[in-house]
Amino acid sequence: MNSTASLFFKSGVLFLLVGLGAGIGMAASHDHTIAPAHAHLNLLGFVLSVAYGTYFALSPAKANGLLPRAIWGLHTLAVVVMFPTLSLMLLGNAALEPVVAVSSIVAFVAALLFAFVVFRPARATVTQPVGRVASTA
Ligand code: HEM
Ligand code: HEM
Numbered sequence: 001m002n003s004t005a006s007l008f009f010k011s012g013v014l015f016l017l018v019g020l021g022a023g024i025g026m027a028a029s030h031d032h033t034i035a036p037a038h039a040h041l042n043l044l045g046f047v048l049s050v051a052y053g054t055y056f057a058l059s060p061a062k063a064n065g066l067l068p069r070a071i072w073g074l075h076t077l078a079v080v081v082m083f084p085t086l087s088l089m090l091l092g093n094a095a096l097e098p099v100v101a102v103s104s105i106v107a108f109v110a111a112l113l114f115a116f117v118v119f120r121p122a123r124a125t126v127t128q129p130v131g132r133v134a135s136t137a
Contacts, residue, residue, distance in 0.1 A: 002060050004068040008053025011076045015045025018083070037086040044107060045079040052114060061122035071113045078107035 001009075019042035026032050052075065056063040082103035089096045 001057050002063040004063040004072060005053045005057035007069075007072045008049045008056065011072070011079075012046045012049030012053060015041055015049065015079055015083075019045060022087075034087045034090050037083055037090060040086065041079065041083045044075075044082070049075065049079075055114075055118070059122070062117055067113060067117060071110050071117070074106050074113070075110035078103045078110060082107070 019038055022034065022038040022041065026035060026038060052071065056068055062068070082100060085096045085099045085103065089100055
């Protein structure tokens, strides 16, 4: 698997662990106040990261260059900022709303760049020689 796909899977699975932990915490405490933050940590953080990672794993030619890394960086930054700030906002800290809004715009920009990568033609890749094919003659 290429490194961009691997990064998306690594960050995604960490978001999943925290997201499931938050779900179990809500269920155990019977306090569902942060349900939307939990939902979007799982959905944006795990589901979308794994979807992006799967695309880059299936299309290695599209994983070349800085842009896929930038998409990972922006998407991951958005989730890392959104979960705590949205949780605190839902718990009553209304002043954090602009930060949540900016994090969602950053996730949107990452999605726009991902759309650009999906639609642009793949760049030529330099393939490594795989060695001699044994002759049966
Ligand atoms: C250990 C696993 C999980 C537990 C214990 C859990 C627990 C919860 C709880 C207690 C709620 C609040 C329900 C309510 O107030 O009506 C909730 C909401 C939700 N959860 Fe989870 N959850 C888990 C995993 C997941 C996963 C993996 C996803 C998505 C991939 C997810 C997506 C959602 C969504 C979309 C909502 C609704 C949020 C909303 O109404 O704003 N959950 N979850
Ligand atoms: C920047 C990205 C996103 C923003 C700003 C956003 C915003 C919102 C908002 C404002 C709500 C309503 C919350 C509430 O009523 O308490 C919501 C609900 C929801 N969103 Fe998102 N969302 C985003 C991405 C996503 C993604 C990527 C998914 C799925 C992969 C998703 C799935 C859901 C679901 C399942 C609900 C809950 C619906 C319900 O329980 O009624 N969202 N979202």
